[in-house]
Amino acid sequence: MGRDFLDIRTVAQLCRHRLDRAPADPRWDLPDAPEPKIHRIHGYPAKFPAFLTTKALEYARDQGLRPRRVADVFCGCGTVAQEARRKGLDFWGCDINPVATLIARTKSASLRPARLRRYAGLILQAAPDQSPDVTLAPSAIARLQEWFVPEQYAELARLLNAIRAIVPARSRYRDAFYCAFSAILKSCSQWRQRSIKPTFDHGKRPATVLTAFSTQCELLASAFAEQTGTAARAPEIHLANVLSVEPPPMPVDLIITSPPYVTSYEYADLHQLSSLWLGFADDHRQLRAGSIGSAQHELNLKRTMASLNRTGMQIVFSLYNEDRRAARAVANYYLDMQRVACRCREFLTSSGMAVFVIGNTRYCGVDIDNAAHLTEALLEAGFARVRAIKRRISNKAATPYRSPEGRFSRARTDNHIYAHEYVLIAHS
Ligand SMILES: C[S@@+](CC[C@H](N)C(=O)[O-])C[C@H]1O[C@@H](n2cnc3c(N)ncnc32)[C@H](O)[C@@H]1O
Known part of the structure; x- marks a missing residue:
């Protein structure tokens, strides 16, 4: 060679x-x-x-x-x-x-598909009853409200609150659901589809939050079902x-x-949408x-x-x-x-x-x-x-x-x- x-x-x-x-x-x-x-x-x-x-x-x-x-x-x-x-x-x-280390940690964790599916079901069930407010810095909220129409913003806030209510903070499953949440943000926002640079598309029809999240959780569970080997x-x-x-x-x-x-x-x-929603920064810059x-x-x-x-x-x-x-x-x-x-x-x-x-x-x-x-x-x-x-x-x-x-x-x-x-x- x-x-x-x-x-x-x-x-x-x-x-x-x-x-x-x-x-x-x-x-x-x-x-x-x-x-x-x-x-x-x-x-x-x-x-x-x-x-x-x-x-x-x-x-x-x-x-x-x-x-x-x-x-x-x-x-x-x-x-x-x-x-x-x-x-x-x-x-x-x-x-x-x-955002990189969140994904990397999730990918390298040992997670059980059955437990992922059970948690996902509970989160989806709980989400509609959650509060549409999340505790974020005013600058983060203002920025996110530029990227999301009010309905999507409220649904995402309820979903995030549901993840926090259902999956214990110290559980390694919490990262996995943050990761699924992060993965759907662009499609649920006014971020121009397939553009890697932050560009608004005010005419875009955003994805439905809970449907996108449910699909993402199923991808997660089937990905872990495929996993073999342990370090x-x-x-x-x-x-x-x-x-x-x-x-x-x-x-x-x-x-x-x-x-x-x-x-x-x-x-x-x-990664500003994920960083702001998940509280990694008050201002992505x-x-x-x-x-x-x-x-x-x-x-x-x-x-x-x-x-x-x-x-x-x-x-x-x-x-x-x-x-x-x-x-x-x-x-x-x-x-x-x-x-x-x-x-x-x-x-x-x-x-x-x-x-x-x-x-x-x-x-x-x-x-x-x-x-x-x-x-x-x-x-x-x-x-x-x-x-x-x-x-x-x-x-x-x-x-x-x-x-x-x-x-x-x-x-x-x-x-x-x-x-x-x-x-x-x-x-x-
Ligand atoms: C080309 S990407 C690596 C992609 C990776 N090979 C993968 O498959 O996901 C370069 C990475 O360098 C990271 N990066 C930039 N500056 C860095 C620094 N000072 N220390 C550590 N990582 C940094 C970026 O956040 C980005 O994730």
Whole structure:
């Protein structure tokens, strides 16, 4: 397997070859690989395909590593957590987005389908008699009332109160029902259907709350009915910033992760409905703080530039002439990603490996080569070499552009995104 990779051991080698010459490997594509239902219990932007965990584990074993402890430093909705659990491996993960860790915890829990169905029945029965008021900050209520027509708002409030009345606060089933509640919010709101960016559609007919919730609970129960395997220990999932989180209690053998995309997703904005309803924040913008790839951070560009690696500096310089705001955002992202590379090295055993799935983009005519930047950061963080291949992203070949609302499109006037991404494997 190793022969099929572009092997980079020094920064000089990276500068000579860049990553364009990394071979495309269809074994990492598998667009139609079936996924267990558990991965569909809640949508998540830029969730990666579950089979990548299996490929990464196969690769590590092929290289003589016997991974027992796996980590994902951007664990998102818990794709790697869940796959590691199914394979009986210990898992440690963190994510800064409370909606992500709610989904990840739910997916990796051991829940009984019969109990899920019984609770769901009781919640649906109790909901109509609950109060249509929930205790939320006035700012959260005001924002939510913009997204929901009064009838939907009242029904959702009754449903949330019913969940709280029926499922004990300390029960691990509470998370599962919050997760089902969170999963129906967009369809019950005036959020434009299929738009990943927050866009109002006042003409939209929202879904019926209790019907949507009932369908979601049934999906949850059938997903857990399909589950097999248990981890040696329950997966550890932390709501935390990778740059400041306490390291895993024991070093891990393998990190499998996909970093956030620079400036494309504001997770705090995308999950505002869930964060506000569930009380994770009074104002969703508070949750942008610390999020890597957020365009909202202030920074001193001059000071940041001095700390960027060579690839990062070149890209930020080129972009600065076109769009200063974007240049700042990319500089900030690159600086954070350099720190992430160091943290990954710190979390691993002395023979451990880290597998990153990362895409490039093009902005204002400038190639934003995130993969080359990360490769350099990994070498500088002390990894001995980085192996790279390209994998195709199945739906992007036909729709390689993205509109300002975040829809994939064919319009050449929209932002270009690539039809492939990189798998980078850093060896100690
Ligand atoms: C591309 S997504 C990961 C998706 C994940 N592989 C999955 O399948 O769900 C990147 C994640 O990084 C998280 N993130 C951004 N900044 C972070 C930070 N400073 N610390 C930890 N997680 C962060 C985002 O919340 C997002 O969930």
